[in-house]
Amino acid sequence: MFEEASEVFDNMFKSSFPLTFIVFIPAVLILVSPLPAEAAHEFTVYRMQQYDLQGQPYGTRNAILNTEARTVEAEVLSRRCVIMRLADFSYEKYQKALRQSAGAVVIILPGNMSAMPQDIVQQFMELEPEMLATETIVPVYFAMEDDELLSIYTQTLTSSSSQGSLSAAEVLLHTATANGFQMVTSGAQSKAISDWAITSLEGRLAGVGGEDLPTIVVVAHYDSFGVAPWLSYGADSNGSGVSMLLELARLFSKLYTYKRTHAGYNLLFFASGGGKFNYQGTKRCTTYLDHALLQDNVAFVLCLDTLGNGDSLHLHVSKPPKEGTPQYSLLKELELVVASQYPEVKFSMVHKKINLADDMLAWEHERFGIRRLPAFTLSHLPSHRLAQRSSIMDVRPHVDVKKLGRNTKVVAEALARVIYNLTEKGAPGDLQIFTEQMQVQEEQLSAVVDWLTAQPRAAQLVDKDSSVVSTLEYYLGRYLKDVKRHYVKADKRDPEFVFYDQLKQTMNAYRVKPAIFDLLLAVCIAAYLGMMYLSIQVIMVANFGVLYSVVRRITQPKVKAH
Structure with a gap:
């Protein structure tokens, strides 16, 4: 087809230039037009991201x-x-x-x-x-x-x-x-979202032996963070922490089911919201004096953050624990379990004082430390400044389920040794409590991480009616008692945080x-019309004599012959 068309154009060029111009220009204009x-x-x-935090945009x-x-x-x-x-x-x-x-x-x-x-x-x-x-x-x-x-x-x-x-x-x-x-x-221009509620969840396992029992609090924030909220999946930070928290709740709920293993500690599991926004969910629960957390006899608070990879564990503290305290016991039990059962893991304590002049706190345990509650954060990251904690690149492959399972086993064994006072009772360091039917289930850990990373969990996207909150509440309710929700909203007069909409658009x-193309097109059209006019004029002039003779013959009256 194209060969035949080229022959036609070639014959037109050879035979008649005006005819070629008249036909060729419209064809070119049609061909250059987009389909x-x-x-x-x-x-x-x-x-x-678009948000305000402490008045700073x-x-x-x-x-x-x-x-x-x-x-x-x-x-x-x-x-x-x-x-x-x-x-x-x-x-x-x-x-x-x-x-x-x-x-x-x-x-x-x-x-x-x-x-x-x-x-x-x-x-x-x-x-x-x-x-x-x-x-x-x-x-x-x-x-x-x-x-x-x-x-x-x-x-x-x-x-x-x-x-x-x-x-x-x-x-x-x-x-x-x-x-x-x-x-x-x-979409339209972005605007502030009013009355946004950040949701936190808690559930308890009550100890045995009296009303004024010491309470061990296990905390993990569930929200993710990155440069774009809709692309923030937070696999390691902090999907791994939430997965570990749920697995610990499952393991200790089994221990607390039997009288022989029902310990003299209350266990409180807290899934906090707004962790990536200066731990707003935790701040609410440590600010209001009516919260049960501030009225309990808190032995210590263990925060779980970014534990799904690496071959090191770091216990971040604001104040080194004193000997003879429950928090010191946990430190020693973690060292003992790692040294005796997982020698390939490097364990260390990282001491960093709380800097109230910073806009953002370094770790979640600092929220509790401000209220003078003994707390620390366990993470495989040596510093809070590492980029893995707040990146859209923190996706599912960044979590190694084998290492997450190992770290969960370390925490579970160390907590159990503190709760049952096994070291003072002479139990060896290589004694393993969570074995056989009570062992850590990697399939469970993997399933939770898969579920958490199946949707973005930025705080602006997780409201009180979201599936993330309702599913977390369901899982906590399977293992714990008195599961409750806690909401925090920004102060209308002096909001600590402000979120904005229009984060996902088409x-x-x-x-x-370009605009100059219109001018060029207008020039081509004018030239085309001018050439048509001139072509017609040339044709008319060249053939005017013949045309005049024909017309004259037709119009001239006939002369009769005599």
Whole structure:
């Protein structure tokens, strides 16, 4: 078909130039026009965090986008939507877009983030806090890569990078003829969410032997955090901590079922909300004096945070425990269990004082420490500043179920030795309590982590009616008694935290021509009409004599012959 069409055009060029021009120009205009099926691509985008904490704004403050796409290689980014791929992302490029007042930034993430090279993953995790610390009015979005979006990026990259190496005439021609993409979001401007309630859950196992029994509190916050709430799955931080908390509740509920193993300690299990926002759920329960936690005889509070990987365990404390106290007993029992049963694990105590001048507390146990409750946090991370705790890269493959099961066994054995005072009774360090039917179930741990990482758990997305809260409440209710909910809302006069909506939107990429293309098209049409007029004039002049003779013969009266 195309060969026949080329022969037709070739014959037209050879035979008659005016005819060729009349037919060829409309054909070219039709061919360069985009097909309707390729005119737009619709995809989901996830907006960067937007929240206020202690009156300080964080993240992007805008959610509206309607501007043309460019890549960061373009010289002019002002009022343009800058598209970047994660593999090419850097903080310098991101800052370049912000400095030039870009209309928006869209970062394209790979479909399988766990398959990304580790150096790229680590670099991005370290950049996430810096991105959030820089408040900007430029809307920043993240999108998952697909074939259409990758094609849009490739075409935009070609258009943006080629302009710097072309002459002025070539740039003008390229600008006029190249395809562009108009990026448009369908959502409205973001606004503050009023009366948002952060939910925490607690359940108890009552000890035996009297009313004023010491209470051991086990805590894990269930919410996740990252640069984009809808992409924050928090597998290791803190899906692993919640999974361990539920498994400990299951194990000790069995021990407390039998009279022979019913200990003289109350156990309180607390799944706190708002952990990634300065531990708001824990703060509520340690601020209101009517809460039972402040009225109990608390032996110590053990917070579980990021325990799903690594071959080290660190007990983070604000004040080193004194000898003879229950918290000192737990420290020694952890050392003993690790040394005698898991020598491959490196255990240490990390001492860090509470810095009330910081906007964010380092660990959850500091909330209890402020209320002078003995508390510490167990984690495989040596520092609270490590990027793994607050990253969208913290996905399911980051949790090693074998190591999570081992760490759960360490905590369970150490707690049991404290509760039953086994060291003073002469029990050897390699004595294992949780064996056979009472052993730690890795399948259970894996199932909980799978469930937690199946949906984002950012605090802005988990309300009191969410499936995350109701399912946690159900699991706690299976093993514990007196399961309760606790809600915390921001003060309306001086809110400690403010969340915003429009965190997930639909974006459309429309294929468009630049404004100069309209001018070029108008010139071509004018030239086309002018050439048609001139062609007709030439034809008329060339054939006017013949036409005049024919008309004259027709109109001339006939002369009769005599």
